[in-house]
Amino acid sequence: MKMYYKTIVTFIFLVVSQFVFAQSTGKISGKIIDKKTGEELPGVTVVLEGTTTGAATDFEGKFLIKNIKPGIYSIIISCINYNKKIIKGVEVKANEVSIIDLTIEESTKELGEAIITADLKKESANTLLIQQKNAITISDGVSIESIRKTPDRNTSDVLRRVSGATIQDNKYAIIRGLPDRYNAAFINGSPLPSSEPDRKAFAFDIFPANLLDNLVIVKTATSDLSGEFAGGLILIKTKDIPEQNFYSVSLGSSLNTLTTFKEFTRNIKGSTDFIGIDDGIRKLPVGFPDNKTLNDYQNNIQNMDDVKRLVNVAKPFHNNFQLNTIGSMRPAYSFQFSMGHIKKLKDSELGSIFSLSLQNTPTTQLVKRSDYDNNGKVYEFNDQQYTINTLNGFLWNVSYKNKNNKFSIKNLLNVNTNDQTVVRNGSDFINGFAYKSYAMWYTQNILNSHQVGGEHLLSAAKIKLNWSVGLSRLNRVVPDFRRIRYQRDLNDDQAAFQVPLTSTTQPEIAGRFFSTQNDKIYNAGIDLSRPFNISKFKNEIKIGGYAQVRSRDFNARQLGYTNAPGQTPDYKSLPLDQIFSGNRIDTNGYVLKEATTPTDAYTASSNLFATYIRIDSKVTSRLRFIWGARLESYNQKLSTYRTGINEKFELDTTVVDILPSLNLIYSINEKSNLRASYSQTLSRPEFRELASFQFFDFNDLLLVEGNSQLKRTKIFNYDLRYEFYPTPAQVISASVFYKKFDNPIEKILFSGGSPRLMSYQNVASAWSYGIEFDYKLNFGQLFNTDNLFLGGLNFIGNAAYIKSEVDVKKVIATESKVRPLQGQSPYIINGGLQYSSLKYEYGFSLMFNRIGERIANVGNSEYSSYWEKPRSVIDLQINKTLYKKLDIRFAIRDLLAQNIIFYQNGDDKTFYTAAKDKDIWNFKVGSTYSVNLSYKF
Template sequence: MKLIHVKKLLSAIIVLFVFTLTASNLFAQTTGRISGKVIDQKTSETLIGATVNIEGTTKGSATDVEGHYALSGLQPGKYTILVRYMGYQSKTISDVEVKAGATTPLDITLGQSESKALSEVVIKATYRQESVGALYAIQKNSVSISDGISSELIRRSPDRNTSDVLKRVSGATIQDNKFVVVRGLSDRYNTASLDGSPLPSTEPNRKAFSFDIVPSNLIDNIIISKTATPDLSGDFAGGNVQILTKDIPEQNFVTVGIGYSYNNQSTFKDFKSGYRNASDYFGFDDGTRKLVSNFPTTTQIVNRQLTPTQTIQSIRSLNNDFNVYNNKALPGQNYQLTIGNVKEIGANKNRFGTTIALTYRNSQTIAPDQIQRFSDFDYVSSINKFSTNVGALANFAYSFGKNKITLKNLYNRVFDDQFTYRTGKNLGTGGETGDNRYYAYDLLEKGLFKTNLEGEHQIGEKNSKLKWNLGYSNVTNDQPDQRKVNYRSSAPGQPYIAQVTGLQKENARLFSHLNENIYSGKVDYNLPVDFLGKSNLKVGVSSQYRQRDFAARFLGLVYNNADQSNLERPISTLFGPNIINAGYYNLDELSNPTDTYNAKSYTNAGYAMLDSKLNEKLRIVYGLRVEKFDLNLRTAETNQTQPRSKLDNLDFLPSVNLTYALTQKANFRASYSRTVARPEFRELANFAYYDYELLATVQGEPTLKRTTIDNADLRYEFYPAAGQIFSVSAFYKKFANAIEPIIDDRNSSTTISYFNSKSAYVYGFELEARKSLDFIDESKFFKNTTAYANFSINRSKVTNPDDGIVRLEKSRPLVGQSPYVINAGLTHTEMDNKLSLNILFNRLGKRIFYAGGSTYPSVWESPRNVLDFQVGYKVIKNRGEIKLSGSDILNQKYNFTYELDGKPYVPSGLGNIFRNYNWGANYSLSFNYSF
């Protein structure tokens, strides 16, 4: 998105802030309200048109298309609620307490009438009993095997973004602090949606969504579906991550948050970087890093069509400030402003809701001693990372009668500017006595704009629903002027010579731009029918169109003079104005037709499913999803009529989910489904990118096929009390043509590419428990303490393809699959919930990072123990909260090594450490206040 568009968007949001503040009666409220949803206690389906009244008064409300009701303008005190709905037993709920200026949440369950007798039977319950019962129903009645986390649990954790939150979900872990791994399956086997429409890949070199760009305070809830149903996208094997952001709030509010963080190995330490602009702190480059509009074309440079004067002018138009600036790393900063407003309109009490938020984060972190000691390499690197994240959310919803229209907008921008200083030996080029000093300046700008228009309507008298969704997303991923320079000394005491007499990707200046547009739409229709008992028929169609343009240029200054003393200049003057003006540098470019590609894909789908309640205990959800997928990818070298990569697949994806209610508190579930995993654009594109962090070239494979997966699951779940659970699950997955990253080391330089394995399977077990500790003692201390843990054991086996390539490993575990995953936590509250304590622990087993090749076996990531905590204390009549948080306080190293048959593998040279580093422990202090 262009800067001018972003400025307009932010200006519009600020205007909306002012309007919302003016329109909101946020202060001096003397009345309160009761609101919630009315749901079927056996299916958790919302009931449209149910009447909710204050007993003994004329004050009442009818539920809307979401089953939502609201009783406003109530004086403080206790009330009794009466709920009625045709064909269901009426219910009264007593002891519902209303406080001034606050909303009392109350979800209500209704049971179907067992007879058609005219005499009415009224079920009685208290507020506490009904709250517990509603939570039971929602937990037990999910259609598929799934796990999730609510905004309340998010608020109680130190998590700042969605990737942190996902670490708490059973069977889920996070790779590289932003990519989700579900059931041990790597990010490429998972998919995600935001507010009902699919999320794109945010990465230029992998199929993955960077979950760290969605701030946690904007999330309403997250659900990970681990089994497929026909109404879900069929492109996943591990999990379908569904993120819902907030739309109509329960009450008006303004929340302001401010926080600062300290990193034990970065903050106030020497922080090195390239040049810095003031706009960097706001997430935008000011344009000085980008190529000027009249910069010479690739043809002009490669064919030497520039005059010496034009060459000098072109070089001078580049930003040649290679100074290494040294400052003190500042504490991390985090600012948030969120406004929520709900307004009832007309006698029917239609609701218009607004949720608007701005977020800002900035951090400066150092990984001081990254070690790479394998094959010919013996390097130690200092990595300095400057990160800015700015985000805006603007959600609007209007609920009228039995209809609801929602418009949700999200913009987020990530600005990561990294400087790396590397020293050490490369035996392949410098010999045992040679030494290197390597400088890398690398800026990555990522932007995501997403807008979503959704409608939900009741049609007819049978509680049937029509839902539709239109979505648009724009993803940008730019690397403006990634610069790399190496100095080499032939022996101790000898000068360091800049390696700029020839151009290679290891020392080139990269200018790349990725722009992707995604258009999506879907329609779902839900109709209650009498077939095999009470059933719901759901049918729908969806379509998605993706279009990506990518272009990269590898430019460089090549020294052309006989005076070699200039090559001994320090990095700050190596490309100084005097030497450039003297004409000592040529402008060169590495040109390859695969450096530019454009791609498009169409995914069209239709489905039909039936949700049948066969009797009081047995429920079955089954159906078929059909997906048609077409992909064309063309690089510049390819004939215009013949795409380099082409996929044309028609997939029939059946699924069945069975739930048997063993008791009122326990379920047994079983499911089968077929899903797929399709190649990502980057995995197909033959573009070769040198990754200086991995010391390898990353390149796509145009002949990849899509993966098909057969999935089977079993689960027992028990709910001892509201908000508590014990479950045991088992699963099995069989892959055909699994897509995996692999190390191709047949040549002198290492290439990381992708391939389809011959066959693969995964199976595993999961155990989850959440329980208060009141079974130890009935005292208040143990009642206010809840323990949480989930543990999974996973096993997999991959057989490498018979493609004529001799590899060290014939079979191995699936890439990214952990043999075990542990998440555990302990929460405690005191002083009527004013004081809260939360301790969280995560560990995952050793897993493959890259699959091995002919010379090197697989790269394995070693386990790490991750310990987080948060202490919160509410102040100022519970409107404010102070939080002290710590994340990754053990600060154990990330360790990646070459291993074969469980033992370190050293083929030659110096060792088996692929990478070894840590980012430090973070401690933060924040204050949030709600008006």
């Protein structure tokens, strides 16, 4: 907290010092695009009328005019083969950049070059919507213009505004009702590495919104895009070179109705926990024997000296099972610092962008967990889950750009850590025990990613060459996962709770778990595109290649406390902070034994090599085909042991897929398009889903195990969409789509055993089809009025109805003859009102989201599937800007705070009925109220 207060003082000092430095000139910056094609136009001249002051657009269509005295100007835009345009009413203010993005039209032979005059207020374009209208795929996005008008602080906030997208827990993307398995994220053309090892989870929080250039979700495939998605590809483009030098500082704090100022329980605290990195207090002691040596110790007990040797192994461990209670938990806090610098050289620019973000968020959840069999309830537990999440991010991009070339270096570091403590109380009705269980663990994920790339415009033929090379590393460490269980007879309230230790190693009763996982991803890509004309129409051919080499090394260590050989210690009722203290670890007390199995380690690798061709063919002035094919060769290797037997298992498979794609666009008129699309894509199993490693998920009370027999999923996608753009800032669209899945991968539950086993399986096939509506309406343009309030008010949203079904004919002991695909929601509703006043510099947004019931884990004829109950989420944000620099934002997230419920159906209906259905997990969550102050220098 001292560091937090120092940061506040520094922030205030920087704000005050800013007033000392004032500038007397301003700038005009922007982008020029072709009104018909949405293409960014290089070589366009932009000049202040009546002067020689101006600039030419670069190969990205961008321009920057500097050192302009404050005032109202007209600018002249001219380019060969295009109509000249004069834009009036461009205001330049001291120490500010006026950003205008505009369109120009090709001149015609019949009329020759024309001069078009327009007022800025009516002419300023929403470039992303124009580019979306002319895009080769079905897509939705948010432009830099829209981002500037919102209080959004990071990419996660921006994503919530994109039609058809939902973000769960700020990291899992759900698009068209499909879960994260079927979606992917790319940043600046390269895959964004997952911040978690077993799922496609992306730490969107660490990218500040003011560093974004645009964000687009592509819903249909083309051959130059990754072949591994079915819902959508999230394409994030960050700024390379800022319009002007800037510094921005943001401080925030939030209160959670279930956490803040309430009692909070946690385990030991390390000196560097605040930066999300363990200081070593949780690591295995120095000199601790490896698992082979420890196994030799415990399997060769001949005398008391051998027992003492086992005792000495356990002695160096910290006695860190104790819990610490905080009477009143502090609020969450966040800090973000961003800066950008641009250096104008003779005929080029050099720019850099830097961002540092720190977040620390305590959260309490109250969870009721139950399970059932044919005779009724198996168990019922009440959990208090206490988590402190630390999310720190570092981003540094450097770019150099001249008229025809751009080189960039992009660096990303993300530290995402959870310090979690769970206190569990409840009853096991089958075995007749009351339980008090505790678990404490620290999960540390460190992701760093580096990318070097270039974009080049070659010769007068306008050949474009793009390339990139990247390296990503993910290090995941669980340094000491501790769990312990006390129990007593369920019918004897007077009996003491005891830890039922014996001479047999049972880590789930009292044990420690350690794991390390190291992932490396190397990737490289190159593409070349060349325009050409057929008759009078522009066409383009694009060829390219992509390679990705990925490796993983995973090792886990499981240790369990047992009675010392030949002893029955009378310590079983001692409290947490005493039961494994120094004098209890002794020849007449407890020892620590090895419980690691051969399946607790595996190595894996994959090599992906792809090449593709894409042709953009304009057949007539209205009809356009984008067609091509992508060839992907994918090799996957896994080395581990089979579960239950000491037998080595090696997996080495290579699969070659040809993925065709076709997009058809028919321009009905200037304001509407009809699109049709077909593509084939894939979904491949993750390493963890293949590995036989068994892990006990303490939270969900499930034993999780991989399946080495999993196959890739082939997906056939069909889309038809009508879109209408009544004005440059509005869009209304309707889509129908159909998807067929061959060998989809699902999470499955097994009926027997305790704890219950969860694994993965392929089913033969599945399909889904649906209808989707998207809209973005501006009330000012809708009612054709200049009213300032209506002009700043937007109504946005997305609604989809989806039907899916799995082919279960060949599934043994299936639960039902018909069921939906695991993870697929039957409907999605996203909607909201957004208001932004440029004149009075305030705004608000009210957003609503609801996703229909969906299967979380697939059951069987003896044990029903787990379903996730729909819940409505309402978010509110209000923002106000003061003195053009200081932004104040107040937000309420999850205003309704409805419980998160997973259930088993008690009847033949899939929707939730409290009186009939059986709650498996019932999470009570709180609403979050936050305040954020941002100052831009």
